[in-house]
Amino acid sequence: MKKKTQLIHGGIPTDPQTGAVSTPIYQVSTYKQDEVGKHKGFEYSRSGNPTRHALEELIKDLEGGEKGFAFGSGMAAITAVMMLFDSGDHIVMTDDVYGGTYRVMTKVLNRLGIQSTFVDSSNLDTLEKAIQTNTKALYIETPTNPLLKVTDIKGAAELAKKHQLVTIVDNTFSTPYWQNPISLGADIVLHSATKYIGGHSDVVAGLVVVNSSKLAEDLFFVQNSTGGVLGPQDSWLLIRGIKTLGLRMEEHEVNTKKIVEFLLNHPKVSKVYYPGLETHPNHEIAKQQASGFGGMVSFDVGSEENADRLLTNTKYFTLAESLGAVESLISVPARMTHASIPVERRNELGITDGLVRISVGLEDAEDLIQDIENALSH
């Protein structure tokens, strides 16, 4: 089955109980048992809900794994995955991971004894050098937020196998439409489904797919024990969003390429970060491991003042956190998504005060370009 067909026919495309073509929203917490322990596969909705199950089957198929899991947010998904590890375990992570991921590792999970080191994973030597005797996993985010650095997933997974580590990939930016980390050797792939998978700025959710029955059993135990599950209404919204994921991703990219071209030729823009550019340092690997470059672009306008001028004068680019929706969004990572990263560390990483990140939506590209042009010359 090709990807676009799978988006619509993967998982459980029709409701087995009724034949309903759209999976019903099973707004239910508990299920009748005929005898103790004798039921139709569902007992209590923290452990399993038919709408959530349909979504979990769908994401499992889309990522090509063993089992899928839906959580109440991307951070709940990431935290549950980290609960697979024990106090004293160490994880090597991509340095410019999502700000919330950095925060949960360094301010919450560290208190429970889960240690982490952040390195530039786009360099496999750097990645390997960070492995310690107590390292249990490599956690890769690619492309990254907001610098669009790309890590070689296959190379990282090979390193992990050599050192008997688990490979975890945050696939939020590429989505399962463009990139399937499990097929490249990863063990666990996760998403903030709040972004492209939902796609309409109307749901907060997280998804995980694992590649083995052992990981499936372990993560199910964590999910059921800690309980950060996604509700049936939000599960339904994601199933609906996924049906148009392919169309949306294709169109996000068409618009993005036009905007990147425009930015490259604009005198006020000093730097453009986009993996689709041949001048991007990781362009070749991006091209190999993903079938598209996505709709996220960052660019440097030199100063906080210039960034502010742009942010406050765009009409179609909405100043907001988040990304991956039908509407175009604009943000300054240094003061928004990455504000929880200390300033020295931000500057080290290149997340300057003049760095602007856009999530290109599905409006007409001409309007979007005009919008940036007007705001930059305001």
Ligand SMILES: *Cc1c(COP(=O)(O)O)cnc(C)c1O
């Ligand atoms: C947003 C985001 C997260 C966190 O997801 P939430 O749904 O906001 O909890 C994790 N990783 C990446 C790459 C993100 O963009």
